[in-house]
Amino acid sequence: MKLSGLLHRSRPELPGLSGTARVDRRTEALLRRIKPGEIAVLDQIDLDRATADALVSARVAAVVNAAPSISGRFPTLGPEVLLAAGIPLLDSAGPDVLAAVPDGARIRLHEGAVHLGEKEVARGTEQTADAVADALADAKSGLSHQLEAFAANTIEFMQRERSMLLYGVGVPDVEVDLAGRQVLVVAAGYDHVADLARLKNYIREYKPVLVGVGAGADALLAAGHTPQLIVGDPGEVSAEALGSGADVVVPAFADGHAPGLHRVQDLGAGAVTFPSSANPEDLALLVAAHHGASMIVTVGLSATMAEFLDRGRSGSNASTFLTRLQVGPTLVDGRVIAALYRSRISTGAILLMLAAAVVAIGAALLVSDAGDAVLDWLVQSWNGLLGLVRGWVA
Numbered sequence: 559m560k561l562s563g564l565l566h567r568s569r570p571e572l573p574g575l576s577g578t579a580r581v582d583r584r585t586e587a588l589l590r591r592i593k594p595g596e597i598a599v600l601d602q603i604d605l606d607r608a609t610a611d612a613l614v615s616a617r618v619a620a621v622v623n624a625a626p627s628i629s630g631r632f633p634t635l636g637p638e639v640l641l642a643a644g645i646p647l648l649d650s651a652g653p654d655v656l657a658a659v660p661d662g663a664r665i666r667l668h669e670g671a672v673h674l675g676e677k678e679v680a681r682g683t684e685q686t687a688d689a690v691a692d693a694l695a696d697a698k699s700g701l702s703h704q705l706e707a708f709a710a711n712t713i714e715f716m717q718r719e720r721s722m723l724l725y726g727v728g729v730p731d732v733e734v735d736l737a738g739r740q741v742l743v744v745a746a747g748y749d750h751v752a753d754l755a756r757l758k759n760y761i762r763e764y765k766p767v768l769v770g771v772g773a774g775a776d777a778l779l780a781a782g783h784t785p786q787l788i789v790g791d792p793g794e795v796s797a798e799a800l801g802s803g804a805d806v807v808v809p810a811f812a813d814g815h816a817p818g819l820h821r822v823q824d825l826g827a828g829a830v831t832f833p834s835s836a837n838p839e840d841l842a843l844l845v846a847a848h849h850g851a852s853m854i855v856t857v858g859l860s861a862t863m864a865e866f867l868d869r870g871r872s873g874s875n876a877s878t879f880l881t882r883l884q885v886g887p888t889l890v891d892g893r894v895i896a897a898l899y900r901s902r903i904s905t906g907a908i909l910l911m912l913a914a915a916v917v918a919i920g921a922a923l924l925v926s927d928a929g930d931a932v933l934d935w936l937v938q939s940w941n942g943l944l945g946l947v948r949g950w951v952a
Contacts, residue, residue: 574667575619575646577596578597579622579659580593583656587794593616597618597621597667598613599659600621604627604631605628607639610635610638610640614643619646620645622682623648624650624652624655624656626649628649628690628693637690638691650683654680655672655680711876715836723881730845731849732805736767738850738851738852739851740764740767740855741846742757742855743846744768745773745857746774753857753858753893756892756893757857757895761783767787769785770785770795771788771789771839771858775796775802776795776799779802784802785799787804787845788805789841790808790809791818792818806822806829807829807842808830808832809831809832809841810831812835814833836877840878843881853888854890855891855892856889857892
């Protein structure tokens with residue numbers, strides 16, 4: 559056998575699904591970097607629907623989760639979304655998979671295992687629709703425990719930060735004028751892209767102050783809008799959004815340390831800190847309310863009990879209930895605005911006005927000398943056209 563024949567003989571195709579691995583412990587950072595056809599390798603216990611929707615939108619080839627996507631604490635919605643979109647989910651692959659798989663490496667998924675070449679580096683559970691349905695049914699029993707934990711955390715938050723909630727102590731000043739204006743707060747949550755698109759006419763007509771919460775700032779940019787205020791960890795926001803000229807509010811711990819503040823400073827942009835244990839969505843609402851916003855419209859924020867618990871962070875959500883009470887009647891869900899919104903001047907009204915104008919001009923011409931001349935010209939042109947048609951037919 560010739561040596562050249564051995565060198566050119568192709569290796570047999572290994573079974574399974576292959577693709578480039580995109581690895582990151584921070585899910586938000588992973589979602590910004592991943593590209594269509596890649597395999598997401600993450601570590602997120604109780605995979606929520608917002609993350610799953612983002613992975614589906616990114617058109618990933620598969621998802622490998624180091625943690626259980628359904629821990630049993632409550633019925634999380636993410637796994638169902640992935641499987642419905644035809645995206646394989648390899649679950650509970652173990653924390654070592656994040657170290658065993660280099661970012662950008664070519665990996666292969668086959669029969670519940672993760673392979674680098676022919677070497678198995680991790681093994682998990684390949685989820686199916688039936689298995690997810692059974693796990694969700696079992697997880698419903700954990701709802702009461704989640705509600706109890708939420709209530710306890712809410713009371714603790716009220717005791718710790720009542721001065722901020724009631725009197726605005728610690729709420730930072732911002733350059734953008736919010737007093738007496740409508741404010742649109744956009745977070746990267748459930749169907750936020752579609753909901754934001756449905757508010758296009760509202761934004762054009764009322765020109766609300768545009769506030770992006772974390773990746774919501776990039777959602778505004780992608781929709782053709784420029785955020786005027788950004789609230790959240792700068793590590794979750796693109797450099798383009800941070801450099802767009804928007805005011806930036808960075809959540810900080812009680813001691814003043816604000817993770818991610820250096821990223822804003824490195825870009826040469828200004829930022830203020832907001833020391834609080836409230837989540838970024840609630841901080842954005844509080845900034846708008848305490849600076850006198852007349853109405854706050856939200857996109858992508860949790861609105862129902864299922865959505866709220868699906869986030870799986872009862873501790874960081876302790877501020878939500880009290881914030882909603884504080885903001886009160888100024889808060890409106892964007893889906894309500896989209897359903898009820900009507901342009902001040904409808905298309906039918908414009909057509910009616912044009913028709914009335916045409917009738918008025920026609921009537922004026924008929925009763926004037928100029929109208930007689932126009933009418934004679936129209937009659938002559940019509941007769942000439944009929945003559946040409948008769949001659950062509952003959």
